[in-house]
Amino acid sequence: MDDSGFAWEQGPWRELIRLALPTALSSLSYSLMTLTDTLFLARVGAAPLAGIALGGTASFVLLSFWFGLFRATKTLVAQARGAGRDSDARAHAGLGILTASAAGAVGILLGHGVAALLPHLAGSAEAGALAADYLRTVSYGAPMVLLTVVLGEVRLGAGDAVTPFRAALAGNALNLVLAWVLIFPLGLGVVGAALATVIANTVETCWLASVQAREGVAFRAVRREHFGRLWRLGLPSGVQVLLELGAYGLLAAMIAPLGAVPLAAHQLVAQLLRLLGLPVIAIAESAAVLVGQGVGAGRWALVRRVASRAFALNGLITLGVAFALWGAGPALAAAATQDTEVRALAARLLGLGALVQLAGGANAVAGAVLRGTGDATVPALLGIATAWLGAPLLMWLLGYRLGWGAMGGWLGMLIENGVCASYLTARIWNGGWRAAGSTRSAPSA
Numbered sequence: 169m170d171d172s173g174f175a176w177e178q179g180p181w182r183e184l185i186r187l188a189l190p191t192a193l194s195s196l197s198y199s200l201m202t203l204t205d206t207l208f209l210a211r212v213g214a215a216p217l218a219g220i221a222l223g224g225t226a227s228f229v230l231l232s233f234w235f236g237l238f239r240a241t242k243t244l245v246a247q248a249r250g251a252g253r254d255s256d257a258r259a260h261a262g263l264g265i266l267t268a269s270a271a272g273a274v275g276i277l278l279g280h281g282v283a284a285l286l287p288h289l290a291g292s293a294e295a296g297a298l299a300a301d302y303l304r305t306v307s308y309g310a311p312m313v314l315l316t317v318v319l320g321e322v323r324l325g326a327g328d329a330v331t332p333f334r335a336a337l338a339g340n341a342l343n344l345v346l347a348w349v350l351i352f353p354l355g356l357g358v359v360g361a362a363l364a365t366v367i368a369n370t371v372e373t374c375w376l377a378s379v380q381a382r383e384g385v386a387f388r389a390v391r392r393e394h395f396g397r398l399w400r401l402g403l404p405s406g407v408q409v410l411l412e413l414g415a416y417g418l419l420a421a422m423i424a425p426l427g428a429v430p431l432a433a434h435q436l437v438a439q440l441l442r443l444l445g446l447p448v449i450a451i452a453e454s455a456a457v458l459v460g461q462g463v464g465a466g467r468w469a470l471v472r473r474v475a476s477r478a479f480a481l482n483g484l485i486t487l488g489v490a491f492a493l494w495g496a497g498p499a500l501a502a503a504a505t506q507d508t509e510v511r512a513l514a515a516r517l518l519g520l521g522a523l524v525q526l527a528g529g530a531n532a533v534a535g536a537v538l539r540g541t542g543d544a545t546v547p548a549l550l551g552i553a554t555a556w557l558g559a560p561l562l563m564w565l566l567g568y569r570l571g572w573g574a575m576g577g578w579l580g581m582l583i584e585n586g587v588c589a590s591y592l593t594a595r596i597w598n599g600g601w602r603a604a605g606s607t608r609s610a611p612s613a
Contacts, residue, residue: 180458180470180473180474180477184451184454184455184458184474184477184478184481200336200340200443200446201339201340201343201347201364201365201368201369202220202224202228202365202439203439203440203442203443204340204343204344204347205220205224205347205351205358205361205362205364205365206220206221206224206435206436206439207439208347208348208351208352208361209351209357209358209361210432210436210506210507210510211506212351212357213507214428214429214432214507214509214510215292215294215295215298215428216298216357216358217428217432217435217436217510218292218295218298218299218424218428218431218432218435219294219295219296219297219298219299219301219302219358220298220299220302220358220361220435221299221420221431221432221434221435222286222289222295222296222299222420222421222424222431223283223286223298223299223300223301223302223303223306223358223362224302224306224435225413225416225417225420225435226279226282226283226286226299226303226417227279227302227303227306227307228413228417229410229413229414229416229417230275230278230279230282230307230310231275231310231313231314232409232410232412232413232414233406233407233409233410234267234268234271234275234314234317234406235317235406235409236402236405236406236407236408236409236410237267237398237399237402237403237405237406238264238267238268238314238317238318238321238402239321239402239405239456239539240397240398240401240402240405240539240544241260241261241263241264241318241321241322241325241398241402242321242322242324242325242453242456242457242460243325243401243456243460243539243540243542244256244257244260244325244397244398244401244460245257245260245261245321245322245325245326245460246324246325246326246327246456246457246458246460246461246464246540247460247461247463247464247542248260248464249325249326249327249461249464250460250461250462250463250464250465251464251465255386255389256394257322257325257326258383258384258385258386258389259386259389259390259391259394260322260325260394260397260398261319261322261380261385261386262385262386262387262388262389262390263390263394263395263398264318264319264321264322264398265315265318265319265385265387266387266390267318267398268311268314268315268317268318269311269314269315271310271314272310272311272312272313272314272315273310273311275307275310275311275313275314276307276308276310276311278307279303279304279306279307279308279310280304280307282303283299283300283301283303283304283307284300286299286300286303287299287300289421289424292427292428295424295428295431298357298358299358301358301359301362302358302359302361302362303362305358305359305362305363305366306362306365306366308366309365309366309369309370312366312369312370312372312373313369315373315376315377316335316339316369316372316373316376319332319373319376319377319380320332320335320336320376322380323376323379323380324453324454324457325457325460326383327457327461329454331375331376331379332376334375335372335375335376335379336372338371338372338375339368339369339371339372339375340368342364342367342368342371343364343365343367343368346363346364346367346368347360347361347364347365350363350364351364401539401542401544402544404544404545404547404548404549405539405544405548407548407552408547408548408549408551408552411552411555411556412551412552412555415555415556415558415559415560416555416559418560419434419559419560419563419577419580419581420434420435422560422563422564422567422568422577423563423567423573423574423577426567426573426574429507429509429510429513430513430573430574432507432510433510433513433514433517433574434517434574434577436501436510436514437514437517437518437521440500440518440521441518441521441524441525444489444493444525445489445525445528445529445532447485448482448485448486448525448528448529448532448533449532451478451481451482451485451533452478452482452532452533452535452536452537453536454478455474455475455477455478455533455536455537455540456536456537456539456540457540458470458474458540459471459474459475459537459540459541460540460541462474463540463541463542468602471537471540471541471596471601472596472597474537475533475534475537475596478533478536478537479530479533479534479593482529482530482532482533483529483530485529486525486526486529486530487526489522489525490522490523490525490526491522493518493519493521493522493525494519494522497515497518497519497522498511498515500515500518501514501515501518502515513573513574516575517574517575517578520575520578520579520582521578523582524578524581524582524585527582527585527586527589528581528585528589530585530589530593531585531586531588531589531592534547534588534589534592534593534595534596535547535551535588535592537596538592538595538596538601541601541602542601543595543600543601546595546600547588547592547595550587550588550591550592551588554583554584554585554587554588555584557584558580558581558583558584558587559577559578559580559581559584560577560580561580562576562577562579562580562583563576563577563580564576566579566580
């Protein structure tokens with residue numbers, strides 16, 4: 169990097185928005201496919217919707233460690249680019265691809281093993297059988313899912329948000345068409361939804377791989393130090409995502425015995441909020457890229473500057489989403505499902521979900537900024553602790569003991585996100601990240 173600094177240094181707003189707009193879709197492409205399947209199956213009935221809730225959650229949990237680990241790839245590529253070490257960036261890309269391929273093969277085996285257990289967790293035999301069918305089928309796409317994730321992280325780390333966006337757009341458009349055909353005209357139900365997702369993920373992976381191949385991937389340049397950096401930075405995030413999604417999976421498993429209606433409403437609201445949260449995730453991941461570039465170049469003052477802009481954008485978006493949910497929650501629930509019981513419970517959960525969205529947005533931005541600096545361990549430990557002491561515990565206390573049902577678990581999610589967001593934001597501003605991760609070897613400010 170030359171002495172004049174980054175082109176975006178005096179105007180982080182524009183760069184955040186430039187990266188965030190395409191990242192809004194590409195960062196959660198797999199979730200969007202699951203949302204499409206969820207909305208289609210909501211038209212079929214409560215049992216298929218409950219089946220994809222349980223099977224889809226299990227699929228996310230099984231791959232979640234790698235989702236977290238590969239966040240480090242984005243940070244390492246961004247820091248290497250910021251420091252002018254393009255060869256290191258290509259080596260991290262190669263290591264990510266090799267790791268994703270091996271992990272995907274293991275994911276197929278784990279998916280089939282866990283599928284045999286799902287019928288014992290569901291509230292009805294039909295929902296349990298459908299959940300097992302969905303997981304067995306969708307697990308064949310595990311290698312493609314992980315390759316899509318790691319290639320997307322490499323492109324984002326290089327400041328290229330357009331390629332992941334285009335690939336995700338193509339994959340999701342294909343999934344939309346295939347899911348409709350396979351679920352309705354062909355009558356394949358949850359298996360059809362899973363097949364559509366596998367095929368669409370394969371197309372998305374091929375798109376990303378073709379672009380990355382033109383820029384170059386240095387498989388032979390991978391050294392022990394690249395492996396060490398990936399795991400030092402990625403392991404805390406990987407464990408965090410695994411255990412946080414494990415806690416979320418436990419919450420779904422705790423709701424399942426209450427019946428198909430509570431589980432279906434929980435799945436419907438969770439997927440809708442994940443869609444509405446796309447802009448927040450995009451801002452958070454874009455901030456991580458800019459912070460990573462700044463730290464790689466030794467420009468530590470950019471951390472707070474980028475963070476402040478990211479928090480401001482996040483606040484505007486999440487407040488708007490919250491007001492929309494409070495005003496239009498019942499209408500959204502009515503549009504999503506024809507089941508009157510599911511509709512009524514989903515409308516109540518959406519009201520509480522608006523508050524979860526506010527706290528979760530701030531938590532996502534703070535965590536991403538810290539990951540961009542290389543500070544991953546402390547945020548991960550806090551996230552793990554609050555995830556397991558939040559939703560599952562309050563689901564037991566309020567949902568079971570006091571009879572609040574799924575509402576108890578969602579209140580727990582609100583509390584855990586609020587606690588994390590408060591602490592991590594303070595850590596950014598008091599400079600606690602300076603003693604962590606890659607900044608240990610950085611020059612003093």
